[in-house]
Amino acid sequence: MASLIPGQLTPIAEHAWRVLARNPGMMTGPGTNSYLFGDQALTVVDPGPADPEHLDALLKGARSLGKPINQVLVTHTHRDHSPGALALVAATGAHCVGPFVPDDGLQDETWQADRQLNDGDAVDCGGASLTAIATPGHVSNHFCYQAASGLLFTGDHLIQGSTVVIAPPSGSMQAYFASLRKLQDRGITLMAPGHGDVIDNPDTVIAGTLAHRQKREDKVLSALDGTSRPLTSLVKVVYDDVPEFLHGVAQLSLQAHLIKLAEDGKANESGQGWQRSG
Ligand SMILES: [Zn+2]
DSSP: TTTTBBTTTTTEEEEEEEEEEEETTTBBBBBBEEEOOOSSSEEEEOOOOOOOHHOOOOOOOOHTTOOEEEEEOEEEBBBBTSHHHHHHHHHOOOOEEOOOOOOSSSTTTOOOOEEEOOOOEEEETTOOOOOOEOOSSTTOOOOEEEEESEEEEEETBBBTTBBBOOOTTTOOOOHHHHHHHHHTOOOOEEEEEESSSSSSOHHHHHHHHHHHHHHHHHHHHHHHHSOOOOOOEEEHHTTTSSSSGHHHHHHHHHHHHHHHHTTTTTTEETTTEEEEOO
């Protein structure tokens, strides 16, 4: 973790460097990771928050590498990942590539993609290439980006040291499970997450995350019976292994689990809460 120092340019793989933003917090861990990626020219993957000092660190990093920044790419448009794009574009003339913005009131409304991506698209990064992999779940417009070397920029699909929050309606647990399975057997060798240090055992972490989510789903199901129970009471049982000050956030993922169980025909919402189906 020694290299997780805000503003410092840290090489992580071929053609890839990390610059940590200065926005640590409960939802961001050590802060948001921005990455510089490319051969002849650089793409900024997730410019992070609109913070002039972070922008300076990215520009300084590119200068020290002797390469221009000509592109901004984002994994998704949560406000800790994309708002820095505007100032970067103003400073460098870079163009923006990435997803659409879902209308859920939780997104960075300033994000505008010059090119909107679809699943499987190739993104040229100054001679190095990334493949866009649609990974909805954490949020519906989420993409991961895979390099030829096996490096994967994971945004908030998988982060180091913690699970991610799935907040309905733009977040979907059903989609999250599917997007985790989608990453299996793709030859991923290293993951560069939106928060935390690099993950050098991707297959183990993907399988472990799937197992963890399944275990949590099983726990949700076993907490349900024939009487309708509110989220505020269910969260205490289902997340009894999580400190109480995190229960407000956990309630979002709990709701996502319940919606998935409803889609699977195992639970239904009734009255002021949720109960088991069938
Ligand atoms: Zn996010």
